[in-house]
Amino acid sequence: MRFMLIVKASPQSEAGVMPSEKLLTDMGNYNEELAKAGVLLAGEGLHPSAKGARVIFSAAGRSVVDGPFADTKSLVAGFWLIKVKSKEEAIEWVKRCPNPMEGEAEIEIRQVFETEDFGAALTPDLKLQEERLRRQADAGR
Template sequence: MRVMVIVKATEDSENPLPPNPEAMAEMGRFNQQLIAAGIMPPDTGIGLKPSSQGKRIAFDGTDRTVIDGPFPATRELVAGFWIWTVKDVDEAVAWVKRCPNPMPGPSEIEIRPLYEAEDLE
């Protein structure tokens, strides 16, 4: 099964400081473990720039409205993600528990299974 592992945004990710070399190296080692285990293809752990650099497009019938960031409700935003292939959600949970904290302070990571073709038949 495939899952999206979502790093939830925090005030730190929305107002980023220069990267911490030790934290970047620790996350790099974790990503290498995921790759070596066949959980994640190379170059698919993705960090996102702050929502201040993003845009949303709101749909209402045929109308489209562009909304510039930053976006409110920081806890509901995504700061980064991985796509993993795991045997089940429990395996994804076990891997996330091994993950270094992606933020300088408290943070959350969410795991969401992806729809596969057989789910839609």
């Protein structure tokens, strides 16, 4: 099972406050633990929403809204993608994580859909396409 661990933004991360050397060291050590355990697939921090944009989809088309975005609690400051056996194992990994904000912080745990989760809607042709795209993405790493 794959899980995305979503680090929620804070007023400090949205203000562009960079992590301390200690936090970078602690996070590096945590990432090394994830990698050594064979569960780490990806993980990155994100720039503040002021440097981002949103594309809004509607019946009339698409529009672009530049950041910053107001509701800090709904914003993402970083993420990990891990592969573990269960949600409980993902929770245990998150509990071991250094506090990502050096203050109050929140990490949301969300399971990633796998191809078999889509049932009959994922036709054999669509499944082949998905497999081909995953191989291409893996080759690009």
